[in-house]
Amino acid sequence: MRARVQEIVFDCADPAALARFWAALLGGVPVHRSPDWSYVEPPRFVRIAFQKVPEGKVVKNRVHLDLEVADPVAAAEEVRALGARRSGGPVTDEQGTFQVMHDPEGNEFCFVTP
Missing domain, CATH: 3.30.720.120 (Signal recognition particle alu RNA binding heterodimer, srp9/1)
Structure with missing residues (x-):
């Protein structure tokens, strides 16, 4: 199936x-x-x-969305005006850069580079 x-x-x-x-x-x-x-x-x-x-959200999401953007740091600043917040700072590794974010109710998502 x-x-x-x-x-x-x-x-x-x-x-x-x-x-x-x-x-x-x-x-x-x-x-x-x-x-x-x-x-x-x-x-x-x-x-x-x-x-x-x-019930409210209590723990970390088990699934989240990764959203591709050209600049995760700039995207994080822009989306704060919509009610999102950062979780820590940007992380860069051999795959690129990502920034963990929370929507207005605390659901995690990440901005990632291509």
């Missing part, structure tokens, strides 16, 4: 706010289906959905 990814779903407290954040970051238009469910369909990417859950 082969499956196709239909969407990636984040549990959260405020689906509409996260849909707006990720739409601003990746493109697309936030869609608010109900108070408990919002999503965005970024260009050239799978739908990202946000579902309201009663």
